[in-house]
Amino acid sequence: MRNIFHSSVFLLAIALTSTDLRAQGDITLPLVNGSFEDGTTGWTIHAPEGTTAAESMPDAASLGRKGLRITNPAAGNGFEVISGPLPVNPGKTYSVSFWSGGGGRKPGVASAKMVFTRPKAAGGVEILQPAMASIRKWPGAEISGGLYFGNVIMAAAAPEGATELRIHIIPKRGAEVESSVDIDDFIVKELADVAPQAPRDPKLGNPVPPTDPAQLEAWLTEIRNDPWRGKKPPRIVLKLDDFKAVKGGGIHQRWLRVADYAAQKQIKLSFGIIGNGMETDANAFYTWVKEKHAAGQIEFWHHGYDHAGDGKIMEFSGQPFEHQREHMARTQQIAKDKLGFAFTSFGAPFNATDAATLRVLQDEPDLKVWMYGNARTPAGKIVLQRAFNVNLESPTIIANYGAFIQGYAHNRGAEYFVLQGHPAGWGDDRYAEFQKIIEFLLEQKAQFVLPRDFIANPPAPVILPAEAGSVKKESVAD
Structure with missing residues (x-):
């Protein structure tokens, strides 16, 4: 064996x-x-x-x-x-x-x-x-x-x-x-x-995976009977990736409807911006970001410069230190020039980082929070960990209420969850799943916060396994 x-x-x-x-x-x-x-x-x-x-x-x-x-x-x-x-x-x-x-x-x-x-x-x-x-x-x-x-x-x-x-x-x-x-x-x-499946029309995209109604109700009953396991309702960070201007300098309707829905529900969001998307004339985009930043409902965070990756080499994993340092600094400088502020939080493209990234982050004073970072070597940042089974999407891009409820039921009592999503990939069916997740969390009295809110109110000290060098529960799925 x-x-x-x-x-x-x-x-x-x-x-x-x-x-x-x-x-x-x-x-x-x-x-x-x-x-x-x-x-x-x-x-x-x-x-x-x-x-x-x-x-x-x-x-x-x-x-x-x-x-x-x-x-x-x-x-x-x-x-x-x-x-x-x-x-x-x-x-x-x-x-x-x-x-x-x-x-x-x-x-x-x-x-x-x-x-x-x-x-x-x-x-x-x-x-x-x-x-x-x-x-x-x-x-x-x-x-x-x-x-x-x-x-x-x-x-x-x-x-x-x-x-x-x-x-x-x-x-x-x-x-x-x-x-x-x-x-x-x-x-x-x-x-x-398993019987062979009939091929799907690729134009229709992948549907939201079904959840057995009886099983879903069992998870919901478990939650109703003991919502927080005797602890406080969780803090929720909505980590929404790959925000950038569309052709012509505006904002895609799918991002706007998420922002409008959040404003209606009075909840906070965070949008990860890719740096090279701000190297164009996109005045409408910049104006909108500045307004939302000033209002405090949305935090805009550093999501790399080019989001490059080929399956093995990612922007912040496998690249030399100099390459990573230049990409980190360039995106920060673009944000200062185009938006008038530096990013406070960081989330790597594909959530993939290495030892060089740690050195880069240690030398970046404006960044204070590292989402899905390395809790064992936090590089002087507040690391917000990932609950892989408690997420907006399963699989990646497909918002999935049933999968979220399953993971949440098994993790009630956690202090916080950082929930990743990609609104640009949400058609109407996936957006409806996202709304169901938010409605559920509001019923659970969850507190929606920004990543930077953890600076003043950090999470409890992280406890890590005694030895976990070969245990990697991470994925490069962005």
């Missing part, structure tokens, strides 16, 4: 999306106590005495009343938490979905894997190599504690001869300090064979 847990596979295995794997004909398997509401019933803990603590508790819950907190003491020898067996059919694909994060004051790192077995003639079981799933997921994942819960999806096909599937959770061995990970809400399914 070692090859399954190569670090590159870990990165592919962490599926922090709201993708709904359900299809007509999927079969949910009878996993005992997958939500840990009944303590550790149905799960087995293999550990030397005193090595571990695996406790079902309210603080570890993503949904419901309880979740499982797994704690590995400093210099522990490691241990495993193993589910009960589930019957499988060779050749069929099985998915395991769960939520992980949290960890309390000392979040840590763990591994999860799907283990297929068959009985031995002499007794016991033989572990078999998983087969490739029919979907683009992997049978193992590395998980970590942290500020937000994220949805992890693993999948594999049962190999020839397999009769049972178990889930193994393995905290990191040899950690330097005691650390914990919270896990909750396991669902195991045998996936139906």
Whole structure:
């Protein structure tokens, strides 16, 4: 199984999306106590005495009343938490979905894997190599504690001869300090064979992914019953990317309707401006931005100079320090010249940065807030972290109310959320989804704030996993 847990596979295995794997004909398997509401019933803990603590508790819950907190003491020898067996059919694909994060004051790192077995003639079981799933997921994942819960999806096909599937959770061995990970809400399914889809007319674009009405109502009921888990309503930053003038120097109608709607609802917005879009004569655009900036309802922030990227090299990832410094400074200077103010907040194109970006930011005194930045090395900025499953869009560009509600339900009680969107890509159906999200948040008494509002009222100190070098829950999706 070692090859399954190569670090590159870990990165592919962490599926922090709201993708709904359900299809007509999927079969949910009878996993005992997958939500840990009944303590550790149905799960087995293999550990030397005193090595571990695996406790079902309210603080570890993503949904419901309880979740499982797994704690590995400093210099522990490691241990495993193993589910009960589930019957499988060779050749069929099985998915395991769960939520992980949290960890309390000392979040840590763990591994999860799907283990297929068959009985031995002499007794016991033989572990078999998983087969490739029919979907683009992997049978193992590395998980970590942290500020937000994220949805992890693993999948594999049962190999020839397999009769049972178990889930193994393995905290990191040899950690330097005691650390914990919270896990909750396991669902195991045998996936139906997916019938070929009829090709769509490309002119129609991609529709908003559907959400099962019964499941949506279940999430909403969970929220109504305990809106904030005993904490304050969240602060919300609306991080809207790629704002620029249209041909002729005006503003696209899709941006204007978002701004008008926000003014009607008396909520704040933030628009990320791309620097080279201000190297043209766009007086109407500049006038509008100045007026909104002065009114204080919209914060305009630094979203790079050219938003360039080819999949591997991005404007602020993979480029030399000098290139990044020049792009950062040029956009700031253009803003001062054309708008009359420097940007206070920064969000990288594709949310991709590297060590050179840290040096650049350290030398940029006007920038105070870094959205979706590196909380481990904040470069002297206030870093606002990303909740990957709590977002305006899923997938990118497609505003999705159902996916948002799913992620929000699993992350109630968080201090803040930075919600990313791309209004230029919102047709009427996607814009309606955005409106539904805003209406929901208003009902939740959320406080809509600007990124720069965190300067005077910063978030609580960030707690990071003890070691998370190979755990990357980030995506270059902008």
